[in-house]
Amino acid sequence: MDWFKRRKGIATSEKKAIPDGLWVKCNSCGEIIYRPELQKRLFVCPKCEYHFRINSKDYVEYFFDPDSFTETGANIKPADPLRFRDTKKYTDRLKAAQKTTGLNDAAITGDATIEGKPVVCAIMDFTFIGGSMGSVVGEKIARAADRARERRVPLIVISASGGARMMESALSLMQMAKTSAKLAQLAQEGIPYFSILTDPTTGGTTASFAMLGDVNIAEPGALIGFAGQRVIKQTIGQDLPEGFQKAEFLKDHGFVDLIVHRWEMRETLGKIIDLLWAGGGKAKNNGKVASGEKAAKASRSSDAVAPGKN
Amino acid sequence: MNKTFRVTLDFEKPVVELEKKIAEMEEYARETGVDLSDDIGRLRRKADNYRKETYSKLTPWQRVQLARHSDRPFTLDHIERIATDFVELGGDRAFGNDPAMIAGIGKIDNHRCVLIGHQKGRDVKENLHRNFGMSNPEGYRKALRLMKMAAKFKMPVITFIDTPGAYPGLGAEERGQAEAIARNLMEMAVLPVPIVVTIIGEGASGGALGIGVGDSILMMENCWYSVISPEGCAAILWKDNTKAPIAAEAMKLTAPDLLKLNVIDKIIPEPPGGAHWDYDVASANLKKAILTELKRLEKIPVETLIEKRIQKYEAMGAWKE
Ligand SMILES: [Zn+2]
Numbered sequence: 001m002d003w004f005k006r007r008k009g010i011a012t013s014e015k016k017a018i019p020d021g022l023w024v025k026c027n028s029c030g031e032i033i034y035r036p037e038l039q040k041r042l043f044v045c046p047k048c049e050y051h052f053r054i055n056s057k058d059y060v061e062y063f064f065d066p067d068s069f070t071e072t073g074a075n076i077k078p079a080d081p082l083r084f085r086d087t088k089k090y091t092d093r094l095k096a097a098q099k100t101t102g103l104n105d106a107a108i109t110g111d112a113t114i115e116g117k118p119v120v121c122a123i124m125d126f127t128f129i130g131g132s133m134g135s136v137v138g139e140k141i142a143r144a145a146d147r148a149r150e151r152r153v154p155l156i157v158i159s160a161s162g163g164a165r166m167m168e169s170a171l172s173l174m175q176m177a178k179t180s181a182k183l184a185q186l187a188q189e190g191i192p193y194f195s196i197l198t199d200p201t202t203g204g205t206t207a208s209f210a211m212l213g214d215v216n217i218a219e220p221g222a223l224i225g226f227a228g229q230r231v232i233k234q235t236i237g238q239d240l241p242e243g244f245q246k247a248e249f250l251k252d253h254g255f256v257d258l259i260v261h262r263w264e265m266r267e268t269l270g271k272i273i274d275l276l277w278a279g280g281g282k283a284k285n286n287g288k289v290a291s292g293e294k295a296a297k298a299s300r301s302s303d304a305v306a307p308g309k310n
Numbered sequence: 311m312n313k314t315f316r317v318t319l320d321f322e323k324p325v326v327e328l329e330k331k332i333a334e335m336e337e338y339a340r341e342t343g344v345d346l347s348d349d350i351g352r353l354r355r356k357a358d359n360y361r362k363e364t365y366s367k368l369t370p371w372q373r374v375q376l377a378r379h380s381d382r383p384f385t386l387d388h389i390e391r392i393a394t395d396f397v398e399l400g401g402d403r404a405f406g407n408d409p410a411m412i413a414g415i416g417k418i419d420n421h422r423c424v425l426i427g428h429q430k431g432r433d434v435k436e437n438l439h440r441n442f443g444m445s446n447p448e449g450y451r452k453a454l455r456l457m458k459m460a461a462k463f464k465m466p467v468i469t470f471i472d473t474p475g476a477y478p479g480l481g482a483e484e485r486g487q488a489e490a491i492a493r494n495l496m497e498m499a500v501l502p503v504p505i506v507v508t509i510i511g512e513g514a515s516g517g518a519l520g521i522g523v524g525d526s527i528l529m530m531e532n533c534w535y536s537v538i539s540p541e542g543c544a545a546i547l548w549k550d551n552t553k554a555p556i557a558a559e560a561m562k563l564t565a566p567d568l569l570k571l572n573v574i575d576k577i578i579p580e581p582p583g584g585a586h587w588d589y590d591v592a593s594a595n596l597k598k599a600i601l602t603e604l605k606r607l608e609k610i611p612v613e614t615l616i617e618k619r620i621q622k623y624e625a626m627g628a629w630k631e
Contacts, residue, residue: 081628082562086547135627164537166547169561170573173537174626177523181499181623206488207516212496226488227478235478245483255486
């Protein structure tokens with residue numbers, strides 16, 4: 001686990017997922033940790049290895065090669081199709097979330113490399129309205145899948161989400177169908193999709209793209225499930241067992257392939273990409289590439305290209 | 311018409327009372343030979359007017375209540391009236407058979423079909439068996455098994471959505487409720503046969519969508535379909551589940567709203583007062599709509615069908631750029 005020896009210079013980024021302050025208390029063991037020390041350890045507790053919740057920018061930094069990430073679809077912003085209002089207006093909730101996170105919505109997408117291998121990635125951000133999936137998250141993941149199909153490189157989605165976004169109601173629900181349909185197309189082209197499940201991945205996110213990886217990889221201790229624990233408790237009228245809906249529980253029941261420490265994710269992904277996608281799938285691309293290009297052209301993926309980058 | 315209901319909703323009371331009075335007068339007229347046709351006619355007009363007035367401006371919350379009406383026709387009631395030679399098939403070949411999800415083969419006129427739907431119970435005993443129409447993972451996996459059978463034998467798939475949600479239980483999580491639903495979404499997107507989805511009652515969240523991806527989405531008039539129940543939404547956003555009627559309004563969960571949002575393709579009319587007032591008419595309307603779609607979809611080459619299906623989902627949502 002000499003991850004940070006291997007790698008030069010860890011850039012700083014805002015840590016909205018973790019309370020501000022120079023000292024941070026571990027949610028798991030209660031250890032008080034000096035923040036710069038914790039940051040050097042990629043927000044993994046030195047005493048108990050608890051993986052703190054981190055934001056999308058941190059994942060970009062930790063899971064991909066340094067400076068390899070180029071954002072795509074940065075101009076996609078949320079609308080308010082239902083003119084939804086509960087105790088607050090949805091537009092006000094959006095504005096507040098945009099202000100505190102500096103993000104347009106709960107996911108960023110882009111091109112990157114992992115151990116030198118090109119990938120397309122989508123990274124959810126729990127700090128933006130609980131990482132909820134509305135139209136923007138759905139559209140960005142759909143375009144990422146199209147782009148992976150077009151470029152014929154693996155797709156990686158890092159999930160951190162409380163589920164579908166209620167303020168977009170049925171349109172949020174439809175994002176589950178939309179993203180899954182796009183993954184079906186990607187699968188038909190024989191291009192790998194890796195789902196990385198982080199704390200938490202629940203509800204409609206789990207019940208769509210997060211569970212559909214060729215390989216599903218979880219961070220240790222991540223909460224992963226469909227229904228909320230309070231609802232389950234109410235329904236069955238009994239307490240839930242220790243470790244219920246944790247990454248380890250999902251692995252025991254056969255729904256994630258691997259649980260990988262944050263320090264080892266990049267290396268593990270690199271190894272798996274090498275094994276499943278040796279030579280970038282070029283070994284048997286006779287005719288395949290052409291059909292991939294044709295399929296991608298038929299859809300509307302090309303507009304996801306960032307200006308001046310490809 | 312079956313007019314004795316287990317449940318009468320508040321706004322249904324006047325019309326139920328009038329219908330009861332009419333039935334009594336008809337009975338009296340029959341027994342005594344007294345001509346009451348004027349009075350009966352007057353009451354009938356009154357009942358019709360009330361129905362017209364009330365049901366032409368139902369609130370979203372009233373529709374939610376109609377969608378949940380325990381006298382409403384369920385999946386098997388419709389299948390019985392729509393299909394012939396229906397053979398129910400069971401089991402996911404992995405864990406068990408889920409009685410909350412019906413799946414089988416049958417014919418609608420001359421169209422061989424696979425029919426799949428959530429099944430609610432009529433009373434407590436039935437509901438314990440049917441788990442209130444809340445499927446477990448094996449229900450979704452049975453549905454998928456039958457869809458693959460449909461693909462193998464080139465039969466269209468018709469689904470009937472009527473669920474308060476996928477079952478939120480311990481075993482359901484252990485057996486991968488999320489994976490079961492996700493897998494169906496992915497497989498249905500590219501299933502090489504026509505899929506006609508109908509919403510016949512409640513369409514709650516992923517539990518509904520798990521059999522809800524298709525080429526034509528038809529919704530009966532008094533149903534609801536959304537990402538969460540109004541009570542659930544109210545509990546989370548208003549921190550008060552008694553605000554469900556207000557949440558129902560905000561959520562745009564009725565058929566007319568969803569048609570505007572392009573989430574559904576067509577609204578199927580129900581008999582006056584709702585589907586529970588006349589099962590035969592409700593099923594006949596449903597059958598007619600399904601047949602129209604089947605005839606249209608069966609003409610489309612399968613590659614085009616899948617392409618159009620994916621394009622439809624691709625366009626769903628609203629964003630700015
Ligand atoms: Zn700790």
